[in-house]
Amino acid sequence: MIIPDYKTGKNHLSIQRFQEMDYLAVSNYQLPIELMMENAGLQLAVLVTHIKPKPCNVVIGVGKGNNGGGGLVAARRLAAWGYKLFLDIPDNNLKPLPGLQKERAETFGAKEFTNEQPDIFVDAYLGFSQRLPLADNLLDSVKKANNLNCTKISLDIPVGFDKNTGSSIFNPDIVMTLAAMKTELLKLPHNIQVYLADLGIPVAVYKEFAIEQPPFSISPLLRLR
Numbered sequence: 001m002i003i004p005d006y007k008t009g010k011n012h013l014s015i016q017r018f019q020e021m022d023y024l025a026v027s028n029y030q031l032p033i034e035l036m037m038e039n040a041g042l043q044l045a046v047l048v049t050h051i052k053p054k055p056c057n058v059v060i061g062v063g064k065g066n067n068g069g070g071g072l073v074a075a076r077r078l079a080a081w082g083y084k085l086f087l088d089i090p091d092n093n094l095k096p097l098p099g100l101q102k103e104r105a106e107t108f109g110a111k112e113f114t115n116e117q118p119d120i121f122v123d124a125y126l127g128f129s130q131r132l133p134l135a136d137n138l139l140d141s142v143k144k145a146n147n148l149n150c151t152k153i154s155l156d157i158p159v160g161f162d163k164n165t166g167s168s169i170f171n172p173d174i175v176m177t178l179a180a181m182k183t184e185l186l187k188l189p190h191n192i193q194v195y196l197a198d199l200g201i202p203v204a205v206y207k208e209f210a211i212e213q214p215p216f217s218i219s220p221l222l223r224l225r
Helices: 014-029 035-052 064-078 096-107 136-146 183-187 205-209
Strands: 059-061 086-087 118-125 151-155 176-178 194-199 221-223
Touching: 014 205, 014 221, 035 064, 035 086, 035 118, 035 151, 035 176, 035 194, 035 221, 059 064, 059 136, 064 086, 064 118, 064 151, 064 221, 086 205, 118 194
Parallel strands: 059 086, 059 118, 118 151, 151 176, 176 194
Antiparallel strands: 194 221
């Protein structure tokens, strides 16, 4: 599989503006959260297959909210394709939609992460609404993940991300951000690869925010650097 390169230039939004874009897509275009979650999870699963073919052990760190739901969609997809999936869930008090996605992923064969050695670890703990400091149980999970000898991916934004410096508590090799490049992610260390995934947001919404829609008609997954 070939993932095309895409240079964003000035074609990016702040996290706050992206939250407004996300809300507009839901409220004005009847684009449900569940569908965007499915789109994010599918592209995350495709990225995993691009990085590492099966047989492959994948651990997905799952948070309580929609970012965790996207990770669980990826778990279900990858399990369906024959990957071995394990879930690290520091807080099982998931919101209803991620809870449903967890049931689906487990039905497809995803299991609780114990001591398996993963080939890939995915940080889907927290999205762009995350706040510091991290809860102790989550911080423990992130520290353990950092010590794993495997490729590490963050979904949308690394957990523990500092908007001012670009540093984060979780140390990813790759970030797959959603729908548009976030201005704050430009500060990520240069050794981190960045991909951009299509959420299904229509071109009219991009125009509302005075940026171009990335060329998702060519590929729903683009490499930014």
